[in-house]
Structures are given as C-alpha cells and as structure tokens.
Amino acid sequence: MKKLIGNAVVGQSGGPTAAINATLAGVVRGVLENVGDGAIKTLYGMRNGVEGLLEERLVNLNEIFADEKNITMLEHTPAAALGSCRKKLPKLGENDAVYEKLLAIFKKYDIRYFFYIGGNDSMDTVAKLSAYTKDHDYEMCIMGVPKTIDNDLVVTDHTPGFGSAAKYIAVTIQEIIRDCAVYTVPAVTIVEIMGRDAGWLTAAAGIGLAANGVVPDLVYLPERAFNKDEFFADLKAALAKHPNVVVAVSEGIRFADGTYVCEGFGIASTDAFGHKQLSGTGKALEHAVKAEIGCKVRSIELNLPQRCAAHIASATDLAESVAVGRAAVKAASEGATREMMIIVRDSTSPYTYHVDHSDVSKIANQIKHVPDEFINARANHVTMACAEYLLPLIAGEGTPAYVDGLPQFFVIE
Numbered sequence: 001m002k003k004l005i006g007n008a009v010v011g012q013s014g015g016p017t018a019a020i021n022a023t024l025a026g027v028v029r030g031v032l033e034n035v036g037d038g039a040i041k042t043l044y045g046m047r048n049g050v051e052g053l054l055e056e057r058l059v060n061l062n063e064i065f066a067d068e069k070n071i072t073m074l075e076h077t078p079a080a081a082l083g084s085c086r087k088k089l090p091k092l093g094e095n096d097a098v099y100e101k102l103l104a105i106f107k108k109y110d111i112r113y114f115f116y117i118g119g120n121d122s123m124d125t126v127a128k129l130s131a132y133t134k135d136h137d138y139e140m141c142i143m144g145v146p147k148t149i150d151n152d153l154v155v156t157d158h159t160p161g162f163g164s165a166a167k168y169i170a171v172t173i174q175e176i177i178r179d180c181a182v183y184t185v186p187a188v189t190i191v192e193i194m195g196r197d198a199g200w201l202t203a204a205a206g207i208g209l210a211a212n213g214v215v216p217d218l219v220y221l222p223e224r225a226f227n228k229d230e231f232f233a234d235l236k237a238a239l240a241k242h243p244n245v246v247v248a249v250s251e252g253i254r255f256a257d258g259t260y261v262c263e264g265f266g267i268a269s270t271d272a273f274g275h276k277q278l279s280g281t282g283k284a285l286e287h288a289v290k291a292e293i294g295c296k297v298r299s300i301e302l303n304l305p306q307r308c309a310a311h312i313a314s315a316t317d318l319a320e321s322v323a324v325g326r327a328a329v330k331a332a333s334e335g336a337t338r339e340m341m342i343i344v345r346d347s348t349s350p351y352t353y354h355v356d357h358s359d360v361s362k363i364a365n366q367i368k369h370v371p372d373e374f375i376n377a378r379a380n381h382v383t384m385a386c387a388e389y390l391l392p393l394i395a396g397e398g399t400p401a402y403v404d405g406l407p408q409f410f411v412i413e
Contacts, residue, residue: 003039003335004139006112010061011046011053012080012147013087013118013125017161018168018313019321020147021410022075023117024082026325027145028065033326039333040113045412049085049118050125054101058109064412073410075318076400078310081412088121089128099132106138113141113332117325119148119159123340123364130338130360141332144340144360145325149307151200154368155358156342158393160324161307163317166204167394168309169193172302173205173248174214180244187296188235188245188289191216192282194306196252199223199370201306203382205248207394210387217245222252223370224379226261231285232292234380239295251281261285311407315396320353327355351392 010027012020024045031043045064047057059082065071074081090098105111116126126144133140149165151158173191180189193202199221208215217238220226238245253261262281282299289297324341331339339357346352374386400407 003333004112004141005039005041006110007042007044008040008113008115008329009044009046009053009058009109009111010082010115010117011049012082012084013049013116013122014084014148015119015307016079016084017147017149017307018078018164018310019161019317020117021077021079021081022318022321023145023147023160023325025071025075026322026327027115027117027329028061028071028074028325029322030326030329032062032065034329034333040329044109044111045082048083049087049116049122050089050102051085051087052083053105054098056105059412070410073401073408075322076310076313076398076407077409078308078313081410086121089125092128092131096132099129102129103133103136103138106133106140112139113143113329115143115145115325115328115332117145117147119146119150120153120365120367123153123360126340127338127361127364134338141335141337143328143332143336143357144363145328146340146342147321149201150195150198152198152367152369153340153363154366155340155363157345157353158343160317160321160343162200163314163320163393164309164312164398165194165201165306166207166390167314167317168306168312169201169204169302170207170394171312173216173246174208174212176300177214177216177246180246184243185296186239186243187298188239188247188293190247190249190282190285190289190297190299192249192251192299192301194302195222195250197222197367197369199250199252202248202250203370203374203386204390204394206382207387207390209382209384210391215381216248218247219381220247220249220253220379221370221375221382222250222254224375225256226253227256228288230378230380232289234378235289235293239293247285249281249285253281310400310409313398314394315398316351316393318398323355328357331357348388348392351395
C-alpha cells in the first residue's frame with residue numbers, strides 16, 4: 001500500500017489496565033514523532049471506543065498532549081483515559097448500517113489510520129473493520145494494539161497490562177501469606193484471582209518459586225478440571241504440615257463436566273460478547289471447606305485492584321506498553337494494516353524482546369492458555385518454568401508522581 005496522508009483515530013476498549021494509558025501515550029508519541037513525514041496530521045481520540053466513534057465523540061489529542069508533562073503523567077495513569085466500551089460489531093453482512101456509518105465518519109474526518117487498544121474482542125473489531133473498508137475500496141491502515149491483563153492473546157509472547165497485574169497479584173500474595181503466618185490456629189485462606197478461560201493471572205501467584213520461594217500452598221488454574229475430592233485431600237495434607245494454608249484459585253475453574261465452581265454458589269451472568277461474568281468462586285470454596293474440614297476459613301477476592309493498581313505497576317510493563325503503541329504508528333505509517341502488534345521474547349535471562357506485528361485475523365477470537373509445562377502433574381500448582389517465564393515481566397517499579405501523599409493522574413477533559 002502507498003503511504004496514506006490523512007488523520008488518525010485511537011480508542012481504548014474492553015477492561016482497563018494499569019498500563020493501557022501507557023500504550024495510548026506510545027501512540028501519541030509515535031504520531032508526534034512522525035509529524036515531519038506528513039503521513040498523519042491530526043490524532044483524534046474516540047471517547048468510549050467504537051461506541052463513541054459512532055456518536056462522533058472525538059477529542060484532538062495533538063492539542064491535549066502538546067505538553068510533554070501530560071504524556072508522562074498519562075503513562076502512569078490507570079484505567080482508560082479515553083473511556084472504554086464493550087460494543088460488539090455485528091457480523092459482516094448482518095447489519096452493515098453500522099459499518100456504513102463508520103465509513104462515513106472516516107471520510108468526514110479524513111481518517112486514514114485507526115488504532116484500537118484492546119484485548120481479544122477488540123481484535124475482532126479490528127479484523128471486521130479491516131475487511132469492510134477493504135471491500136469498499138477505502139484505503140486505511142487499521143491496527144490492533146494489544147492490552148489485556150488476561151494475557152490470553154495468541155502469537156504475542158505476552159500482552160501489555162499483564163505484567164502490572166501479575167506484579168500486583170504476586171506482591172499481594174506475598175503479603176497475605178505473611179499476614180496469615182502469624183497465628184497458630186489451623187486456617188485456610190482462599191484468594192480468588194481474575195481469569196475466566198486462561199489462568200495466567202492466577203499463575204502469577206506462584207512467581208515466588210523463581211524468587212524468594214514464598215508461594216501459596218496450592219494454585220488452581222482453569223486449564224485443568226477441578227476435582228473437589230482432590231482439593232480437600234490437598235488441603236488436609238497442607239494443614240498437616242503447618243496451620244496456615246493459602247490457596248490461589250482462578251475465578252474460572254470448572255469441574256470435569258464444564259460447570260463453573262462458582263455456579264454452585266454465585267451468580268454467573270453474561271456480557272455483551274456472551275462471556276459469563278464470574279464471581280463467588282472463592283466464597284463457594286470457603287463454604288465447601290468449612291463444611292468438609294471445619295477449620296477457620298476465609299476467602300479474599302482481589303477484584304478490580306488487579307487491573308488498576310498503578311501504584312505498584314511493573315516498570316517493564318509500562319516501558320513495553322509505550323514501545324508497542326509507538327511501534328504501531330511506525331508500522332502503520334509504513335503501510336501495515338489488519339495487523340496486531342506483538343511482543344517477541346528474544347531471551348529470558350537476560351530478558352530481552354522486540355516488537356513486531358502479525359495478521360490480526362489469525363489472532364482474534366482465539367485463546368492462549370497456560371501450557372502444560374507450566375502446570376504441575378497434580379494440577380494444584382505452577383512449575384518453576386512458569387515462574388521463570390513470568391518473573392521478568394514484573395521487574396521494576398513504575399510508580400506515578402505523588403502530591404500531598406496521593407498519586408497524580410492525568411484526566412482527558
């Protein structure tokens with residue numbers, strides 16, 4: 001494709017992270033650094049993703065981020081500064097009125113570059129828009145810019161946002177283990193961690209294997225069927241060794257028949273993409289343990305802080321997020337389209353990587369699971385190989401600036 005001249009638009013979609021704004025900052029930096037070549041003139045930000053784009057709720061990011069201090073502050077701001085959405089575009093051919101409207105907006109604002117920062121469902125949007133604009137002879141460079149704490153996008157080694165969430169989980173687990181260790185009364189503490197289909201976040205609870213050796217007694221991922229009898233046996237064995245047992249469980253663990261553990265207690269509703277919204281896994285297990293073993297037991301749901309704890313973000317994650325956003329602009333300006341940016345790991349020790357891109361149609365709607373070699377034979381913990389893979393991703397502390405004891409975040413007015 002020849003170099004396109006026009007404007008660009010960037011949006012954020014899906015669940016926010018502590019690093020999604022660092023990726024946005026990378027896109028902004030990429031555009032500002034390439035103003036000289038004349039390919040991208042104005043960078044617009046769409047409020048609330050494609051949902052806001054359909055309503056033409058756009059802001060001029062060139063003006064907002066003319067000051068370097070604003071970009072730096074944005075890099076350390078959690079959640080989605082432009083706002084997010086979970087709007088699912090219809091299948092092509094079912095309701096093309098939506099695509100016709102989007103194409104009209106692209107033409108109205110002379111949009112030739114489209115950057116969408118999001119996870120699996122967002123990559124689906126990128127693939128569909130790419131196909132529609134190509135079929136209707138409108139030249140655009142449409143790029144998927146990954147983010148997801150779930151780390152479940154295929155092809156890429158890992159996703160921006162995951163490292164910071166993994167760091168929060170790893171650190172919080174370390175603190176919980178120490179807190180629980182002060183008493184001699186037999187007790188079980190169950191920590192519920194996000195992860196519907198992939199157990200990467202819960203696996204982060206075991207990072208201590210490759211560091212200080214401090215890890216939960218048991219770790220259960222959705223990649224393996226959950227067996228209640230084996231669970232009780234594992235608990236009893238752990239309690240026989242010491243009185244304070246800590247268990248990390250994914251919210252998405254299932255029994256062999258596919259039923260979610262939480263469905264026996266909590267409420268599992270569905271979102272716009274048909275995914276079950278899970279909660280109550282830890283609480284369900286808490287009641288089960290209390291009935292079976294009778295010891296003191298409590299459950300802790302880490303919940304939203306997993307994805308918004310900017311005060312303990314991974315410096316590695318933030319740096320990679322900026323690099324991915326910046327690289328997306330460079331790739332698009334060179335003619336890449338219908339691609340998703342990917343992180344390629346060159347070495348684990350020492351940790352090195354580079355950024356590339358790959359066909360988004362081969363990535364969207366697929367799930368990268370925790371591999372077999374990262375889960376032990378009993379399916380109740382992670383392996384050293386898993387911990388060594390994860391450890392470099394949580395390196396360094398990317399803390400925001402503090403004023404009067406509180407973090408300073410950037411707000412796009």
